[in-house]
Amino acid sequence: MKKLMAANWKMFKTWDEARATAQELVDLAAAKLPGDREVLVFPQFTALKGVADVFQGIDGFSVGGQDYYIKEEGAYTGEISPKMLESVGAVYGLTGHSERRHVLGEDDEYIGAKTSYGLESGLKVVFCIGEKIEDRKAGRVEEVLEHQIRVGLKNVPINIDPENLSIAYEPVWAIGTGEVAGPEEILEAHAFTRKILISIFGEKANEMRVLYGGSVKPANCAEIIALDNVDGVLVGGASLEGESFSQIVLA
Ligand code: PEP
Numbered sequence: 001m002k003k004l005m006a007a008n009w010k011m012f013k014t015w016d017e018a019r020a021t022a023q024e025l026v027d028l029a030a031a032k033l034p035g036d037r038e039v040l041v042f043p044q045f046t047a048l049k050g051v052a053d054v055f056q057g058i059d060g061f062s063v064g065g066q067d068y069y070i071k072e073e074g075a076y077t078g079e080i081s082p083k084m085l086e087s088v089g090a091v092y093g094l095t096g097h098s099e100r101r102h103v104l105g106e107d108d109e110y111i112g113a114k115t116s117y118g119l120e121s122g123l124k125v126v127f128c129i130g131e132k133i134e135d136r137k138a139g140r141v142e143e144v145l146e147h148q149i150r151v152g153l154k155n156v157p158i159n160i161d162p163e164n165l166s167i168a169y170e171p172v173w174a175i176g177t178g179e180v181a182g183p184e185e186i187l188e189a190h191a192f193t194r195k196i197l198i199s200i201f202g203e204k205a206n207e208m209r210v211l212y213g214g215s216v217k218p219a220n221c222a223e224i225i226a227l228d229n230v231d232g233v234l235v236g237g238a239s240l241e242g243e244s245f246s247q248i249v250l251a
Pocket of ligand 1: 008170174175176177178213214215216234235236237238
């Protein structure tokens with residue numbers, strides 16, 4: 001199973017800026033990328049094709065859409081479909097990100113509909129989960145994660161190819177705060193996530209990637225990626241510069 005080193009560029013970068021960063025990343029990391037690593041960038045929609053073009057023909061580099069709607073086409077002003085994302089080179093889609101849950105108001109049911117629709121439409125999906133700080137303080141981490149996983153994946157067929165679904169554990173209190181979860185917290189949350197995935201999908205869940213996200217940086221990535229059940233990272237702030245994301249990718 002290849003480790004998935006994913007960048008979430010959120011609502012940053014114009015077309016030119018995104019292409020320049022993508023090119024810098026390729027220049028710094030492509031030739032040295034170990035065979036057991038895969039690089040994925042989620043640019044915002046207007047830069048998706050630009051970044052896909054930069055990655056064209058480069059082994060182990062791909063792009064994904066940060067969001068999509070649950071229909072192929074229609075009168076849904078402002079929305080975009082998996083088919084449209086795929087038409088400009090997207091291979092992946094992202095669902096359940098904490099900013100979509102807690103800033104844009106998406107609930108577990110809708111995130112679940114999006115996750116299964118994206119998979120049905122041919123995207124590989126990175127599905128995010130994670131507790132808020134008040135859940136952790138109240139000892140509710142497992143309860144929150146289990147609920148998010150069970151509802152978010154309830155419509156995903158049991159016979160799914162495990163390569164097509166990755167889960168990103170991203171504690172909300174660690175996203176964009178500089179406060180990275182400690183090794184024990186990551187180990188526990190990832191082992192628990194794996195246990196729930198096995199209870200749903202059986203042994204093949206061992207082949208699903210469970211990523212960690214939340215203030216990953218060049219200085220902490222190697223330690224995180226070496227932990228049990230950590231099959232990659234999802235990186236926001238530190239992925240915005242080619243130099244720093246290339247160090248993460250190669251850590
Ligand atoms: C994210 O946006 O998914 C994220 C993990 O952000 P950051 O790395 O900045 O915490």
